[in-house]
Amino acid sequence: MPRISPTKQAILAAALELGAQHGISGTTMDEVAEWAGVAKGSVYYNFSSKDKLFEELLTAGVGQLSDTLRAARESAAGFGAVEAMVRGMLALIAENQALAKLMAAEIFRTDRVWQNAVQVLRREAVGEIAGALEPLVPAGTGEGARLLMAGGIFGATLVGGLEWLLFTPDTPAGDVAAAILFTFSGALAS
Amino acid sequence: MPRISPTKQAILAAALELGAQHGISGTTMDEVAEWAGVAKGSVYYNFSSKDKLFEELLTAGVGQLSDTLRAARESAAGFGAVEAMVRGMLALIAENQALAKLMAAEIFRTDRVWQNAVQVLRREAVGEIAGALEPLVPAGTGEGARLLMAGGIFGATLVGGLEWLLFTPDTPAGDVAAAILFTFSGALAS
The missing domain is CATH 1.10.10.60 (Homeodomain-like)
Known part of the structure; x- marks a missing residue:
């Protein structure tokens, strides 16, 4: 680079x-x-131009998120990879709250000149989570369903992380990760 | 009204x-x-003013979301209430995609003149989910943890719903709800 x-x-x-x-x-x-x-x-x-400036900023940010998710995924096996991804993404959000806010506001905009570049990278990031889910879902689960599950986990972490930083910033990071991961434990549904 | x-x-x-x-x-x-x-x-x-116009639009939208979540919560008991809330919120997002996009872009903005009104209502909506979680979490779970879990479920549904409508709109609504709810089943973690 x-x-x-x-x-x-x-x-x-x-x-x-x-x-x-x-x-x-x-x-x-x-x-x-x-x-x-x-x-x-x-x-x-x-x-x-301003468009070029923000395109570079957002693509670098989403690229960094993909790198973080990939490293987390490779650091552990099974559901441990999902746990590592949630923790890694929360740490990244905490480190760069301004970028997380900007990304939350931008990832579903469809009128930006840079939308294609950002969407390609967003799919790459969500794809990392979907990849970690592959060994965890029942045989025969389609890629579409796996991507929706990954989008849900991505959204839970992004929104949970921003709620934390904006509204209860004194909560320790470990407690935030534990609360989000608890929703995936099955304890709510049992 | x-x-x-x-x-x-x-x-x-x-x-x-x-x-x-x-x-x-x-x-x-x-x-x-x-x-x-x-x-x-x-x-x-x-x-x-333009501020008044968008304030009314956003507060009405978030208020409608709270009403939908409250009705879903009251329609079922136990984890069924969470299932009904995810389905109800997805239906609302599908019905009014423009409002969902606008809300996703706005809920974490902290520079708007209407931010207090929107935040009060956002907390009310997330609070409905947190209320449904009350009988489902272990005794002694604090309100802060329950609100973070609710924020996660809210984020999973909002982001999963927008990914669906923007990128795979042909997927049936029931499949989208099933994929998001699967992440809460505990099957991933077992």
């Missing part, structure tokens, strides 16, 4: 902070430049 | 459609008037 210059890093960090606070439509390149402490020309030198 | 005039209904429907397509920041009162087929003055006569 090419190294990212400090200027580019500052611009991406500014775009993330402003986008999470005010939405992407509510963020201007002028504000990004000011927040990053760089000249506006420097923003345009690094990213030709 | 007071009757809503046809004009007001047309304005709300236009705001919903445009907001789901282009985001709230990307929607103007002029466009709402044009889409609704009413004069701009009529939009402002019914809603004093």
Whole structure:
């Protein structure tokens, strides 16, 4: 992966902070430049447009999520892989709350110029979870059903994680993971 | 509940459609008037500002979700109440996909003038699920843990439902509910 210059890093960090606070439509390149402490020309030198800037930010974010899920999946077998994925995704959300908020607001938008790039990566992330489910579901379960289950686990972790950080941030991370994983234990249904 | 005039209904429907397509920041009162087929003055006569218009739209939507969850909860006992809630919420999402998309994009925004009204209602909706979990969790489970579990079930249904409608809309609703509910059955963890 090419190294990212400090200027580019500052611009991406500014775009993330402003986008999470005010939405992407509510963020201007002028504000990004000011927040990053760089000249506006420097923003345009690094990213030709606001669309390109947020596309790079979101695809990098969803890519990082896929990497985290893949590593978690490979770290354990059976349901342990699902547990590791929920914990890994919660840690990532806690580490980068602004990105998690932005992703929650963006993953179902269908009017963005970058939607295809983001959707490909979102499917890759959900696909990692679906892959971990493969040995756990009954023989004959279709891929569509497995992807819906994976989408459910992804949604439970994303929404549970954001509820945690926004509304009860003092709860220890381990308790949050335990609560979400409890819903998959079967204890509710028995 | 007071009757809503046809004009007001047309304005709300236009705001919903445009907001789901282009985001709230990307929607103007002029466009709402044009889409609704009413004069701009009529939009402002019914809603004093764009903020008021979307506040009413979102609070009505989240309120309807709470009503649906409450009715589902009262329709069955034990885990059956959770099953009824997942099915009821999926039906509502399918009925009003634009509202579901808008809600997914808005529920974690913290910069909106209407955020308090929406958050109160969001907590009410998640609280309905948490209430249904009360007889299902081990004695001594705290309210915080129960709310996190409820947030997880809410997120699984919202994200699973939107993945379904946006990416595999031909899947029958019953199969979607079955896939999401399967993750709570304990079969994955056993």
